[in-house]
Amino acid sequence: MKILVLGSGVVGVTSAYYLARQGHEVTVVDRQASPAMETSYGNAGQVSFGFSSPWAAPGIPQKAVKWMFQEHAPLKIQPRMDPQMAKFMVKMFANCNADRYAVNKERMVRVAEYSRLCINALRDDTGLRYEDRQQGLLQLFRTEAQVEAVRKDMKVLAGCGVRHSLLDADACALVEPALARVPGKFIAGLHLPDDQTGDCHLFTNRLADYCRDTLGVTFVFNTTIQRIQRSGSRIEKVITDRGEMTADSYVMCLGSYSPFLAKDLDLDLPIYPVKGYSLTVPIIDADAAPQSTVMDETYKVALTRFDDRIRVGGTAELASFDLSLLEKRRATINMVVRDIFPEAGDYAHAEFWAGLRPMTPDSTPIIGATKYDNLWLNTGHGTLGWTMSCGSASLLADLVDGRKPGIDPNGLSLGRYAA
Incomplete structure (x- = not known):
């Protein structure tokens, strides 16, 4: 399946990694000239499960x-x-x-602890070093x-x-x-x-190199996403300042900028x-x-x-x-x-x-499906984007494939706000 990942921060690149490992043809698009040039550039450096x-x-x-x-x-x-x-x-x-604090903390720790297992396995599989x-x-x-x-x-x-x-x-x-x-x-x-601990910018760039050189992921930089075009219950294409991009499925990993594109799709992302x-x-x-x-x-x-x-x-x-x-x-x-x-x-x-x-208002990321058959969300990680990146990306890849995920996804999708 052809999958277009929107955003090349640490969440976008880890999403590309897990999707490509599961055999998908992945393209990542970003307005910057290289990965991790915005929120993932100078974060605190802690991977705090x-x-x-x-x-x-x-x-x-x-x-x-x-x-x-x-x-x-x-x-x-x-x-x-x-x-x-x-x-x-x-x-x-x-x-x-x-009461809400206890629920939200359990959700966050659930994702974070899974992410600890995932990043350890990723480091073993790829040999990545990032200080x-x-x-x-x-x-x-x-x-x-x-x-x-x-x-x-x-x-x-x-x-x-x-x-x-x-x-x-x-x-x-x-x-x-x-x-x-x-x-x-x-x-x-x-x-x-x-x-x-480690340098998130270095981690993301070295993982992007691995994705491109070993897993065949395509990265398209210096390209601004202008809008997402829908047709019925599906996403049809992404319109950029350099032309149209199409795929079978789309994954939104645009952090703080996710609500701007989601709004045109009648999706209210509380980010x-x-x-x-x-x-x-x-x-x-x-x-x-x-x-x-x-x-x-x-x-x-x-x-x-x-x-x-x-x-x-x-x-x-x-x-x-x-x-x-x-x-x-x-x-x-x-x-x-x-x-x-x-x-x-x-x-x-x-x-x-x-x-x-x-x-997000509850500090928990938004991971999972939307009302569109081929649009997925992996965004809203707050201060813990790198901490939760591998776990949320692995969970996302399993949900896209219809596999049983490594953790319970309950309470992590956009649906929790509708409830």
Whole structure:
């Protein structure tokens, strides 16, 4: 079957990989000149299976008000006349209760844990290297209230079979030795030993090379998708600025931009761009740097070790599709990395970047069929696109083929919003 994948971010390229492995003739189209040039370019670098948690959590509406008046806050809202932003916030706040949080977290962990198995198998099958490490994640807590809150998450992790342990400050420094240089900063940490790290941009590009050279996938770059043309219950063609493209089936992996094309098809995708920032810091003292990923729970900032760099990712900003680089956001993530690893990097020469995370109101991706017989969705992964990419792509490929998938797809399709 000829399949056209729309988008060459990490979700689009992994979708192409699994579809091609199952024997399909796959073409990937993207407006950029190469893979992973938008949201997948400068993400936090963590592949955080056990850390998969909804942004929509109990207490978030109240915290959002408080954060408006804080200099270094994990969530910022840029006031603007944007009906889509208002609609998204109403739906997200409706998920900020204990019952919805438990349902959404289980769905996210289900996909993420499956993705852990899939990326491990992919690495074995392809031999890909991408400055990757398999040394876990350490979520650090500065207050007792944070420790108490994470105990509820630990019950979900245990129910999903995710290995984890709650460590005191001394034990945290055994996992991440550089923390011994900043005593008193943290009182505890949740260690997730099966989480991984790496450069998502490098991973996506090397996987795209493998797909092209080994699996025969075709990549069409510098091509802007203008609209999707339907005929009855089927998609007929994709119209681009370089002509028409046809296939037997179509897979939409366009992240934050998915709703624009879906709207013309009378599909309401509840996806809104949540802007995130990152710094990439050259390492000057390896012993003073993190060994894997450290997550500061207070500021929601992740600090990930690459070979000779630290990737610092954080803050969530509701600002529509504005990609401008705000120095006050840089100040927040710069403050966190210098607070925890003050001697590790050349902070004066850090690369500053921003990207748009495609967030759903319940933080769970949208994977599966639509009302069109030959249109499939794999989008809306929020802050966890790379974490969930392999699992969601493998699930998508099985659904397209009518195979029994490796996990239960219940609650992951667009249909959950209709319900």
